[in-house]
Amino acid sequence: MPLVTKIKEYREKFKYKQSELADMVNARRETIVHLESGKYNPSLKLAMDIAKVFGVSVEELFEFTSD
Template sequence: MKTKIKQYRAAKGLTQQELANLVQVRRETIVFLEKGKYNPSLKLGVLISRVLDVPIEELFDIDD
């Protein structure tokens, strides 16, 4: 799965650790999400989209 989490996170000026803290996961989870090596739960996807203030459809490309 491709994601745009890295781009939106950087635009918000957040580090991986800061985003992880805000959504209550480990930094490694954010790393794997940004690399497309982890499919998040719906709850985590929604939390990330809210923190980044981006519609969830913008963050994740589910066609892959």
């Protein structure tokens, strides 16, 4: 079941660079790039850390599709 992410949408809303978000969640910029493009699914901890940065729930940040 593919995971659809709203990370880029929230990141742009908060005006964070990919590298800034990566630093906030102790990840590499490349990880954020892969998350935004759908090439990588985050660990639960990373998903929770990113959601916390934006002040939203994990459910708001990620959606499952039926593909």
